[in-house]
Amino acid sequence: MxxxxxxxxxxxxxxxxxxxxxxxxxxxxxxxxxxxxxxxxxxxxxxxxxxxxxxxxxxxxxxxxxxxxxxxxxxxxxxxxxxxxSETYLETGKFSTAEPYTYVKQNHLKGVLAYDSANSETPLAIIDGKPYTWDEVGRMLQAFEGFQVKIAMKDLADELE
The missing domain is CATH 3.30.160 (Double Stranded RNA Binding Domain)
Known part of the structure; x- marks a missing residue:
């Protein structure tokens, strides 16, 4: 470069x-x-x-x-x-059975899509600096069944409100 x-x-x-x-x-x-x-x-x-x-x-x-x-x-x-x-979008915890879970805080996410070398069919979502598979993101969003969703794609150099 x-x-x-x-x-x-x-x-x-x-x-x-x-x-x-x-x-x-x-x-x-x-x-x-x-x-x-x-x-x-x-x-x-x-x-x-x-x-x-x-x-x-x-x-x-x-x-x-x-x-x-x-x-x-x-x-x-x-x-x-x-x-x-300065802001995080995911929170982790454990159920009473000690099984871990991750959930979306404050009803919104921000992240970056990245290539998934383990599965070229779907991207990774980098949220809070950690990679999540599309299936993992889907599981986190299951709690919002029946909600509306808005997905906005912005260039990495643009500001994301």
Missing amino acids: DCYNTVMAEELGIELPQLPKTFVADDANGVKRIFEVEQQITGTAILLTARERWEQGYEFAVDGEPDTNQHKLFKQLREKTTRGL
Whole structure:
């Protein structure tokens, strides 16, 4: 990616500042999360993506015009990550039989869809930084039988209300 970005920066006549490659942010439970930052310059935008260091964890992104101040864009990425980590959507517990369960708090979920290498027919849903299969998400949603549902797809760099 670094070589590609160098070529694109030269082609577009823009500076390619050195940005931090990683940063740490605390989640809603006070757990420190380590993010790796990827910078990608395209013909129409600069995209910064923060991915948690382990496979299929939290992921956040921001984008801007090619002439955007990339240090400000990095600051926006950190702020978006902090906002994204500040709320959780799932709660776990145990039934009286000691069997564990996971349920949806406050009647809504936010997450990211990811490729499931174990089952290419359905995606994984990354919620609260953890991967869930489509079957697991379906079981969590069973409690909402009879409810209406709204699913909104947004680009990773867009804000999700």
